Amino acid sequence: MKLKVILGAVILALCVAVGSAALTLFGLQHMENRPDRNEQTTGDARRARTADTVEFIEITNLIITLKGIHGEPRYLLLEQALVTSNPEDARRTQALLPALRGAAVGLLNGLPYLDVRAMPVETLTQQLTARYDEQLQQLNTSKPFEDVIISKMVFQ
Numbered sequence: 001m002k003l004k005v006i007l008g009a010v011i012l013a014l015c016v017a018v019g020s021a022a023l024t025l026f027g028l029q030h031m032e033n034r035p036d037r038n039e040q041t042t043g044d045a046r047r048a049r050t051a052d053t054v055e056f057i058e059i060t061n062l063i064i065t066l067k068g069i070h071g072e073p074r075y076l077l078l079e080q081a082l083v084t085s086n087p088e089d090a091r092r093t094q095a096l097l098p099a100l101r102g103a104a105v106g107l108l109n110g111l112p113y114l115d116v117r118a119m120p121v122e123t124l125t126q127q128l129t130a131r132y133d134e135q136l137q138q139l140n141t142s143k144p145f146e147d148v149i150i151s152k153m154v155f156q
Helices: 002-032 043-048 087-095 097-108 113-118 121-138
Strands: 055-067 073-084 147-155
Touching (some): 055 097, 087 097, 097 121, 121 147
């Protein structure tokens, strides 16, 4: 009797293991063909951009003066990366860095420290992107980068 129970439990465990493995393989294969729902890039940009073509142009050591609670100066060290998809756009982005640095400083300089400190990174990224778009429009040039990534924020 005990042998039947043990044998039944082993067979049941084996069936569960095989079923789990089959479902896992099916799920992995099915999920590979499915686009990421969180990705905000258009289909054309996704197809055009590969790991070989993505370049990051860094904006480093951007120090911005913020206004403290009692008017004292507070500082933000901001570092960003601009995402480009070909060498020509990377070169153009590099050439535009002084204007982009100035746009970032112009956007944030003098803002209240607590407001900037409480701002989500996504909100700051959106505001910087909008300000960069305005700056590029003023310079009458097209946008050579696709995305802005904030890589470091240090408050003091």
